[in-house]
Amino acid sequence: MVGDAAPRLRRALVAGQIALAVILVLSAALMMRGLVALHRVDPGFRTDGILSVNIVLPAARYRDAASQRRFFGELQARVAALPGVTSVGGVNSVPLSGTFSGISIDVDGRPAPKAGDDDTARYRVVSPGYFKTMAIPIVEGRTFTESDARRALPLIRWWEGQPLPREFDAPQPMPVAVVNQTLARAMWANQSPIGRRFKVLFSPWITVVGVAADTRNDSLRDRSSPEFYLADSQEPQLDFSLMARTAGAPMDLAPAVRSVVRDLDPGLPIRAMGAMDDIVSRTFVMPGFLSALLGLFGGMALLLMAAGVYGLIVFTVSLRLPEMGVRVALGAGRRQVFRLILRDGLLLAMTGVLIGAAGAALLARVVGSEVFGLGTALPSTLAAVLTVIVAVVVAACWLPARRAAQVDPAIVFRDA
Numbered sequence: 001m002v003g004d005a006a007p008r009l010r011r012a013l014v015a016g017q018i019a020l021a022v023i024l025v026l027s028a029a030l031m032m033r034g035l036v037a038l039h040r041v042d043p044g045f046r047t048d049g050i051l052s053v054n055i056v057l058p059a060a061r062y063r064d065a066a067s068q069r070r071f072f073g074e075l076q077a078r079v080a081a082l083p084g085v086t087s088v089g090g091v092n093s094v095p096l097s098g099t100f101s102g103i104s105i106d107v108d109g110r111p112a113p114k115a116g117d118d119d120t121a122r123y124r125v126v127s128p129g130y131f132k133t134m135a136i137p138i139v140e141g142r143t144f145t146e147s148d149a150r151r152a153l154p155l156i157r158w159w160e161g162q163p164l165p166r167e168f169d170a171p172q173p174m175p176v177a178v179v180n181q182t183l184a185r186a187m188w189a190n191q192s193p194i195g196r197r198f199k200v201l202f203s204p205w206i207t208v209v210g211v212a213a214d215t216r217n218d219s220l221r222d223r224s225s226p227e228f229y230l231a232d233s234q235e236p237q238l239d240f241s242l243m244a245r246t247a248g249a250p251m252d253l254a255p256a257v258r259s260v261v262r263d264l265d266p267g268l269p270i271r272a273m274g275a276m277d278d279i280v281s282r283t284f285v286m287p288g289f290l291s292a293l294l295g296l297f298g299g300m301a302l303l304l305m306a307a308g309v310y311g312l313i314v315f316t317v318s319l320r321l322p323e324m325g326v327r328v329a330l331g332a333g334r335r336q337v338f339r340l341i342l343r344d345g346l347l348l349a350m351t352g353v354l355i356g357a358a359g360a361a362l363l364a365r366v367v368g369s370e371v372f373g374l375g376t377a378l379p380s381t382l383a384a385v386l387t388v389i390v391a392v393v394v395a396a397c398w399l400p401a402r403r404a405a406q407v408d409p410a411i412v413f414r415d416a
Helices: 002-039 065-080 130-134 181-188 250-264 276-319 321-329 334-367 377-405 409-415
Strands: 050-056 085-091 101-107 120-126 138-141 176-180 197-200 206-212 227-231 239-246 272-275
Touching: 002 276, 002 334, 002 377, 050 250, 050 276, 065 085, 065 239, 065 250, 085 130, 101 181, 130 239, 176 181, 181 206, 181 227, 206 227, 239 250, 250 272, 272 276, 276 334, 276 377, 334 377
Parallel strands: 120 227, 176 206
Antiparallel strands: 050 239, 050 272, 085 120, 085 239, 101 120, 101 197, 138 206, 176 227, 197 206
16 A cells, blocks of 8 residues: 555645646746737826926925926926927826825716715826927827916815915916826716816815826826816926936936926925836836746646656656566557656646636635736636747656666566
8 A cells, every 4th residue: 555655645735836836937928928918008198208306395484385386397398498408397196106196076067976985086287298298199289388377376175264365365376287088088988078077175166177198106006097187387296306308317307307307496405316217127026036936836846746746756666667567579560658757747647737727716816906917817828828838747757767768678687
């Protein structure tokens, strides 16, 4: 019984190695496909040639919204005049930087939602040049202009008792917003949103003047969220990022921008500065690391699997040499012996592959939502991985099977 159990245990261990290799190699392949798919995603804006400069104004020196607007307006005007700069914009939350703002909205004419089921949307505060700088198309209506600047600042009131801004009742441009396509579809279905109104918290009614193309501002993995844009001339910010497009390398512009900031406010630090391409590249760091790590583990699993299959087949052939000698002596062809050994290896491989495929299916169900672009890629990727596994097993069995096929019956019987 013990003698019979040992071979079965060896085969079970090697089959387990094959199953583990299937799971690890499939995981690495799926992560790699997801990373490639992520690189192919169009975020809806251009990042090349853009320098991002984040500045946080100290509230002690810039106490009111008007002073905040003056600083960033002057900063953008001066940077726009620098050699090589083709356009300048500003935004309170740089796309793909991991920061965003969400708020509940009340659409004019839309039935009031149930309690706790408010309509919400992302929002960004941008300057008039933002859409041009980021190459975001305006598909309907217009973007912001300098004529949208209001005297009553800021636009949003965060609580009901918050004091109204000065000159709120003076004649001035109406509050305006640009919405993205996703928000336009969600709130106004197939109708044009131009001229429609909505409120955010305790703001006055805000009129939609334009529709911007959808962009993936939060993550490349996720589709565009409902989002609207407010003008910085109506909703100034303490925390704002300058976005400057330049004909040269973005970081070559950095010293000139630092000089402009120093001229405007010598004691004001720049919190962050970098090329927009680098900001986007950071979104690939973790998926790339996981792909490399799983690729390493998958490669090691393939090597261990090949060594295990090879060792088992070599050991099995050594035990079965007398049998092989008898078969050859009785007229069995060497190809028959070769196929016999190879068949044993393939049967072992199929056992491990079936177990591994079951584990892979369970893995796909568990992590399917975490792997970008998995979708229909699983069957084809699994087929490719199984083909590789079987090929490695065949390669590991080839040499032992060939040696068994070349056995000399006379030598085997002499040494027996």
